Amino acid sequence: MLKKRIIPCLDIKDGRTVKGVSFINLIDAGDPVELAKAYVKQGADELVFLDITATIENRKALAGLVERIAAEINIPFTVGGGIDTVNDVSILIKAGADKVTVNSSAVRRPKLISEIAGQFGSQCIVVAIDTKLVDDEWIVVVDGGRTITELITINWARRVEELGAGEILLTSMNNDGTKAGFSIDITGEVSRSVNIPVIASGGAGLMEHFRDVFFNTSCSAALAASIFHFGEITIPDLKKYLINEKISIRY
């Protein structure tokens, strides 16, 4: 049976992990490769690395980091942040990334999705959609939530599927950082509306939140950052809990 995936997300700035990581027993907690290795050991099903600086100067450094990750990590990983062109993707894929994720740049120029899918295959393009509830309607937001677009989330999700996205990483900006749980309604609605896998993101605070999103929606994976980084929830504990709750999980 296909398992639901648990995906830690690592934010990268100048080649280091940010958001204060309090992993114990690590030689260097700021080194993304060391942190990634620790997550793999704990049983993470995939990893996402987001370059939050994503300037042109940092691009080379990011490619170097991706090479190091690829050399040491034996599970799939996605890299994102500031990808605007097929050439950006090419550099990251050549360095060893399995998938890339695009967000604002795809909203500004949707054809980017089909260009990437055309050259590297749908399996390698994860479209990140940030969404916010505005006047009772889930709307797509870009630039880290600062800019509200006119796109209705469901419509954009269907559109990115048509354009060749292999997966959607859906973050509810209303829930992100609240630790009050994933947004069940928009995650459920997007998962039902597309035939590609959807990764739920934003709001994880308790193990129950993972159960709820897997139980109540058809999402394929759930992503979280700080709760894992700060050790509030460990991946083995979470997986044990989800198995007890009859969720299909790799353990």
Add this chain to the structure above:
Amino acid sequence: MIAILKYSAGNIKSVQNALTRLGYKSIITENPSELLNADKVIFPGVGEASSAIHYLKERGLDKTIISLKQPVLGICLGLHLMCRFSEEGGTKCLGIFDTDVRLFPPVDKIPHMGWNNCLTMKGDLFRDVTVDDDLYYVHSYYAEISSYTVATCDYIIPFSAAMQKGNFYATQFHPEKSAETGEKILKNFLEL
């Protein structure tokens, strides 16, 4: 020396990285004599079937592959290309496995992406591996179950997770991305 076939597909470096982690030296090559003289050949792949076959045929590598006598391991698209025909791009493939590759019916999410266990498994590749171990898949097309099937997996319908015919082995899952279980399978292949 292990030769990894270089062609118009992604994921080749991942295979080399996995071999390096296991302590094996490898070369990525499309040189027929290097392929013919290698101890083992790995035919990896993430990509699209018709353009991949076109690339191989243009360079005469289709003939090289079918003439290989040492153990050969096709991965994902490599498995598809070793079959007779793929519905992806209506592609006539290499015909090593006399069976066809079909698109999953759209009754669940496609691609089949993520970790899945096998229903059945047998043979050299799966030494020390059990049906409870999960392997990483990402594919929209699958090989039908046939007399070459040595492992089965179920997603929408049962399909070939691995196949073998003589010296030709192939897996639908990505052993190079399947954590420790994948490493065991790669090691089993490398020790053949």
